[in-house]
Amino acid sequence: MKRTEVPQKYRWDLTALVKDDAAFEAGMKEVLGMLPEFDKYKGKLGNGKLALECLKLDSKVNQKAGILYVYAHMRSHEDLSESKAVGYANRTETLVGKIMTATSFINSELGALDDKILDGYIADPAFVDFDFALKETKRQKAHILSDKEERILAMASEALSATDNVASMLMNVDLKFKPVEKDGKLCELTNESYGELLADENRAVRKAAFENLYDGYRAHINTLAANYAGNVKSDNFGAQVRGYGDCLERGMFADGVPTAVYENLISAVDKNLAPLHRYIELRKKVLGVDKIHMYDLYVPIVENAQMKLKYEEACELVKTALAPMGEEYVALLNRAMTEGWIDVMPNDGKRGGAYSWGTYGAHPYVLLNYAPTTNDIFTVAHELGHCLHSYYSQEGQPCEKADYRIFVAEVASICNETLLEHYLMNNVKDDNIKKYLLSYRLDRFRTTLFRQTMFAEFEYLAHKTDLDGKPLTVEALNGLYLDLNKKYYGEEVSDDLIAYEWSRIPHFYNAFYVYKYATGLTAATSIARNILTRQGYVDVYKNKFLKAGGHKSPYDILCDTEVDLATDKPYDDAFALFNESLVELEKLFGK
Helix, strand or coil: HHHHHHHHHHHHCCHHHCHHHHHHHHHHHHHHHHHHHHHHHHCCCCCCCHHHHHHHHHHHHHHHHHHHHHHHHHHHHCCCCHHHHEEEEEEEEEHHHHHHHCCCCCHHHHHCCCCCHHHHHHHHHHHHHHEEEEEEEHHHHCCCHHHHHHHHHHHHHHCCCHHHHHHHHHHHHHHHCCCCCEECECCCCCCHHHHHHHHCCCCCHHHHHHHCCCCCCCHCCCHHHHHHHHHHHHHHHHHHHHCCCCCHHHHCCCCCCCCCHHHHHHHHHHHEEEEEEEEHHHHHHHHEEEEEEEHHHHCCCCCCCCCCCHHHHHHHHHHCCHHHHHHHHHHHHHHHHCCCCCCCCCCCCCCCCCCEECCCCCEEECCCCCCHHHHHHHHHHHHHHHHHHHHHHHHHHHHHHHHHHHHCCHHHHHHHHHHHHHHHHHHHHHHHHHHHHHHHHHHHHHHHHHHHHHHHHHHHHHHHHHHHHCCCCCHHHHHHHHHHHHHHHCCCCCCCCHHHHHHHHHHCCCCCHHHHHHHHHHHHHHHHHHHHCCCHHHHHHHHHCCCCCCCCCCCHHHHHHCCCCCCCCHHHHHHHHHHHHHHHHHHCCCC
16 A cells, blocks of 8 residues: 555654654754854853753754654655655754764763762752753763773774674674475575564474574574674673673663662562463463474464454554543543554555654654554554653653653553553453463563563673683583573473574673563563552552653662562562463463
8 A cells, every 4th residue: 555545544643743844954954053052162061051051052952853853764664765755864864963973072071070060060950950961970970981091992992892793794694594394385584584483383384493593593603602702701891991890780880770670680580480381381281292392482372363453443442441541641542543643554665563752842653554463452552652651751851851761661561561451351251362362461471571581691691601701602602591491491391402592682782681671571560560459559650650751760760650670579560460360371271
């Protein structure tokens, strides 16, 4: 379907961002014209009046540029073959580069100021919109080196990050895999097609995909191991040279999250592996296999359970399911669904997948490629969770404090999904759909809470191995990973080839990041449980979390929402839901 053939009610209205082409051109000209103004502030940020003027100018420029950037990219996503829109997006990329160049002095100058000056700014009511950013500048000062040392590190940054580029080229370009036979035809096996083949109902197809993929990685494993070892050494070097206790502390410091959160995540999951093993055993029985393998964990165990709802029906279901959030929240959902916030249908050239995006000064937007499937109904709830989180953040915070960190970015979206699951489980009469919903929930826990924590533990052990002076050889890395896989999934399910899986995880080149998926799910589950069981908690969630933006550390924001990830309570809530769901699914299957 061409873009012009999509009914207007299924297309977003970007005029809330930029009215037309003339307004876009005027906006670009205005922002570019403001950049020379920064020159008069260079070297003068020790003066409170000038520092405040500079920060306000920086905020104004970034807000105006943000609107142009988001508009141009979202317009290009409507049809990636439309050269004018793609050209607009490219021009805003260039604009961002020019802004970064013009403002690069600000953080370094503020960081070089005496603490007494920074404390004065932080205490000054005139700086209230910037106080958290200034506190962050002060907090980070302990790990900023001398100008000479910082220049050396900047010069070495490209070399120190080369392992990421090497891994990307190996995984996405050079690695080739033996094709998989399916329905009498040979199917190309790639990192992208692997997931689909692993969910195929034909076990021979799944087995071939699994073995062919890891045979490909095994053929290059010495290079991959040497490259990853270099990445770990680069991480540890960066942590040591900046005065962190270890690489984990450095990774957590950026978000202001205590290392106790990371350690508690691994400890909590480690104590609750038995239910996961029980779920895998249930999968084995339902699939009717003598022995379950890693390639049996992604195939659906419930067939013909799709809720084939039209988009309007899906919207009504989502609004009904999210009624516990209150009338105001549901009214905002309705606005998003009816006032041009959502681009609904697929069309030729449109970007795939789904996302929510926006910028300060206009309501957020949602991109969908809706199809009448159960998964897409959940996608509507998920993306609107992001959307309203951003909406409330803008409502509750000034521009300078509205952006929330990745650490909490998935909480509102997963909370919405959990509320939708709860509503459906209490109102759907079809046992087959209930089985699907329960298996959907359990698999989400398995892939997000359990699997991402296993990844997090592997990263921790790999970096510790290097710090202890032990070489990260193929044997060492494979051994670490296989032992963890056996612990998490059980001895029976851990095929020997899974020992090579570490080598195909691109997130390992961004150390101590994946744990956020696991903590996000845990926090969202705890919040959803509170919404459903505690009178008045919705107001706590709205005012202390949704409206919090980034006015303090994301860990502190969650604590304000009565979810402390350094304690056992959120994990108790998460594993309680997992256990309840598992018991119910076992009953429905009669196992």
